[in-house]
Amino acid sequence: MLKNTPKVKLRGLFKIFGTDDKSVLPHVQNGMSKEELLEKHKHVLGLQSIDVDMQAGEITVVMGLSGSGKSTLIRHLNRLIEPTAGEIVVDGEDVTQLSQADLRTLRQEKMSMVFQKFALLPHRTVQQNAAMSLDVRGMDKETQDTEARKWLERVGLGGYEDHYPSQLSGGMQQRVGIARALTANTDIMLMDEAFSALDPLIRTDMQDLLLELQLELKKTIIFITHDLDEALKLADHLVILKDGAVVQQGEPQGILLNPADPYIEDFVSDINRARVLRIRSITNPLKSKKFAGDVEADDNLESLIALSEGDTALTYRVMSDGEPIGELNMRDLVKALVPRISSTQAA
Amino acid sequence: MATYDWGFNALGLREWCDAGTSEAPMSMADLLAQTGNAVEEPFYAIPFPSLDALNEACGQITQTRDVVKSLEEGFLAIRPALRTILDPITQPLSWMLDGTLYLFTQAPWFLIMAMLLLVTWYATRSVSVMLFNAFCLSFFAFVDHFEPAMETLAVILVCTVISAIFGIPIGIAMSKSNRLQRMVIPVLDLLQTLPTFVYLIPLIFLFPIGESRLYGIAITLYAIVPIIRLTDLGIRLVDQDVIEAGNAFGMNARQKLSKVELPLALPNIMAGLNQTIMMSLAMVVIASMVTAPGLGVLVLRGIRNLELGVGLMAGICIVLLAVMLDRTSKAALSRIDRAKSKTS
Numbered sequence: 001m002l003k004n005t006p007k008v009k010l011r012g013l014f015k016i017f018g019t020d021d022k023s024v025l026p027h028v029q030n031g032m033s034k035e036e037l038l039e040k041h042k043h044v045l046g047l048q049s050i051d052v053d054m055q056a057g058e059i060t061v062v063m064g065l066s067g068s069g070k071s072t073l074i075r076h077l078n079r080l081i082e083p084t085a086g087e088i089v090v091d092g093e094d095v096t097q098l099s100q101a102d103l104r105t106l107r108q109e110k111m112s113m114v115f116q117k118f119a120l121l122p123h124r125t126v127q128q129n130a131a132m133s134l135d136v137r138g139m140d141k142e143t144q145d146t147e148a149r150k151w152l153e154r155v156g157l158g159g160y161e162d163h164y165p166s167q168l169s170g171g172m173q174q175r176v177g178i179a180r181a182l183t184a185n186t187d188i189m190l191m192d193e194a195f196s197a198l199d200p201l202i203r204t205d206m207q208d209l210l211l212e213l214q215l216e217l218k219k220t221i222i223f224i225t226h227d228l229d230e231a232l233k234l235a236d237h238l239v240i241l242k243d244g245a246v247v248q249q250g251e252p253q254g255i256l257l258n259p260a261d262p263y264i265e266d267f268v269s270d271i272n273r274a275r276v277l278r279i280r281s282i283t284n285p286l287k288s289k290k291f292a293g294d295v296e297a298d299d300n301l302e303s304l305i306a307l308s309e310g311d312t313a314l315t316y317r318v319m320s321d322g323e324p325i326g327e328l329n330m331r332d333l334v335k336a337l338v339p340r341i342s343s344t345q346a347a
Numbered sequence: 348m349a350t351y352d353w354g355f356n357a358l359g360l361r362e363w364c365d366a367g368t369s370e371a372p373m374s375m376a377d378l379l380a381q382t383g384n385a386v387e388e389p390f391y392a393i394p395f396p397s398l399d400a401l402n403e404a405c406g407q408i409t410q411t412r413d414v415v416k417s418l419e420e421g422f423l424a425i426r427p428a429l430r431t432i433l434d435p436i437t438q439p440l441s442w443m444l445d446g447t448l449y450l451f452t453q454a455p456w457f458l459i460m461a462m463l464l465l466v467t468w469y470a471t472r473s474v475s476v477m478l479f480n481a482f483c484l485s486f487f488a489f490v491d492h493f494e495p496a497m498e499t500l501a502v503i504l505v506c507t508v509i510s511a512i513f514g515i516p517i518g519i520a521m522s523k524s525n526r527l528q529r530m531v532i533p534v535l536d537l538l539q540t541l542p543t544f545v546y547l548i549p550l551i552f553l554f555p556i557g558e559s560r561l562y563g564i565a566i567t568l569y570a571i572v573p574i575i576r577l578t579d580l581g582i583r584l585v586d587q588d589v590i591e592a593g594n595a596f597g598m599n600a601r602q603k604l605s606k607v608e609l610p611l612a613l614p615n616i617m618a619g620l621n622q623t624i625m626m627s628l629a630m631v632v633i634a635s636m637v638t639a640p641g642l643g644v645l646v647l648r649g650i651r652n653l654e655l656g657v658g659l660m661a662g663i664c665i666v667l668l669a670v671m672l673d674r675t676s677k678a679a680l681s682r683i684d685r686a687k688s689k690t691s
Contacts, residue, residue: 107597119592
């Protein structure tokens with residue numbers, strides 16, 4: 001999986017909020033807890049010992065509850081927040097070492113950002129907002145207009161160029177936010193709870209839009225969310241944060257089937273596993289000779305249940321790119337639907 | 348025998364006190380005391396140990412009149428130095444005021460009216476405000492107060508422009524630095540709370556009476572406060588999310604100021620400008636005591652000579668002028684609000 005060097009690499013990243021963060025760092029490195037640090041030294045622990053690799057062309061989703069440090073983490077990538085210790089390597093270059101001028105260049109040319117509260121300029125039209133990044137770089141008006149128009153069209157806002165943000169609905173405003181990030185034409189896109197402020201139906205639309213754009217553009221996307229369904233839908237690589245530390249990271253299906261600790265089990269116990277789990281994740285090696293039919297490895301379990309009409313006696317052959325890769329018995333499928341809860345097993 | 352003799356005696360300072368008894372002229376109280384009719388004073392007549400009372404007991408203590416005198420002398424001593432610095436700096440203010448006054452009083456009335464109404468239209472795009480302004484201007488002319496009204500307006504105009512030129516950058520600098528804000532706010536409080544007559548006093552000494560910058564400075568000092576405050580406040584209130592977006596897209600400080608902070612703070616800055624205009628008007632009336640021309644002079648004449656009618660007519664004109672300026676600047680502000688801050 002790690003065949004090429006990651007686009008963004010975080011190593012030993014610590015963030016402590018407070019006036020004297022460097023001097024309390026050793027305490028945290030020696031394992032002092034968040035509560036103890038707050039009580040004894042009046043400093044707030046933001047992030048501790050973060051090691052994450054983000055691969056080019058993938059969507060890395062960072063998930064956690066509020067206060068888990070996920071928004072802090074994403075703001076470290078373009079240094080909107082300065083780290084206390086650690087390395088942030090983007091394209092082999094340590095961001096923490098950059099001068100202010102180089103940092104601005106990095107923000108202009110390598111990373112763009114989409115915000116939870118949209119953060120559009122209220123006094124500029126939709127088109128001027130979309131062209132903001134090019135305007136900052138000092139590009140000529142004509143390029144700004146054509147680029148902004150192109151991306152607004154692409155996110156489905158053709159015809160709204162001359163409106164003001166306040167005249168649009170929340171979902172449309174966030175489309176402007178996405179168009180603004182795309183117009184910047186950067187390899188990396190940071191999305192900070194980009195869809196959290198939207199209502200569920202619009203949110204699904206926006207997720208589909210993002211996946212569709214990603215299929216074509218292959219950007220390196222770092223997506224922050226507190227919503228597990230959203231995380232599982234979008235993630236190529238899922239990072240789960242708790243109290244500023246990574247509790248588990250990896251391929252989302254793997255996390256779902258093998259949660260590393262009770263915190264994550266709690267998280268995953270509420271979701272619709274049949275819709276999220278893919279057949280590929282629970283495929284067994286080929287043994288049988290007779291199959292009820294062929295199924296695609298990337299389909300979800302829900303579709304297979306519908307296909308089998310609830311008959312648990314059947315076994316299907318799993319195909320990927322036209323080649324058989326294994327088989328799946330419906331009984332195994334039903335077992336996979338039962339969340340593994342270590343706490344109740346122990347009881 | 349003075350009230351506080353015992354204090355100096357107790358401290359053993361009697362000799363030192365008497366050694367320097369001055370030959371200064373006696374005060375009225377001393378003379379009265381010498382007439383001999385020393386009446387037994389009741390205990391509650393005991394004076395506060397002020398400089399004068401202590402001086403009675405001990406000649407070495409200075410009297411209040413000497414302190415007042417040395418204040419004056421000190422001020423007169425630094426006056427030449429202050430004037431060397433302030434004269435060239437403030438000279439342009441005199442030119443601006445004189446030039447604008449000349450323009451407003453010498454140009455034909457119909458030209459000025461047309462120009463003012465045009466400016467009103469450009470700033471407000473409101474027919475009702477324009478009609479009101481046309482009515483007011485005609486009223487001034489109808490009762491033969493057009494020239495003083497225009498003088499007042501000219502002074503307000505210049506002082507408002509000066510206030511904006513200095514006030515907005517100061518406000519911006521304050522919003523960027525908490526330290527500067529902590530330093531400037533007491534000065535602003537002082538300027539706003541000082542009775543307006545009080546800062547006329549040093550100004551009279553600093554600048555020759557009759558030069559227009561004398562009242563120009565007095566008005567500007569008073570009127571500059573709200574625009575500084577509201578520029579500072581406006582920029583500090585700009586949505587932090589939008590500023591973060593500016594940062595995330597790599598804006599430098601200058602771009603953030605011109606593309607994000609100032610446009611979003613504009614409604615507040617305009618509200619400050621409105622207040623500045625209104626305070627200039629209030630001060631231009633008072634500054635007529637130090638030769639500011641215009642309607643204030645007529646009010647002053649009304650007070651001095653008890654010419655009730657003159658004062659009242661000028662007062663009515665001032666009220667109309669105030670409403671005119673307020674309506675116009677508020678309409679301009681709401682137009683900007685509508686066009687610029689279409690926030691969700």
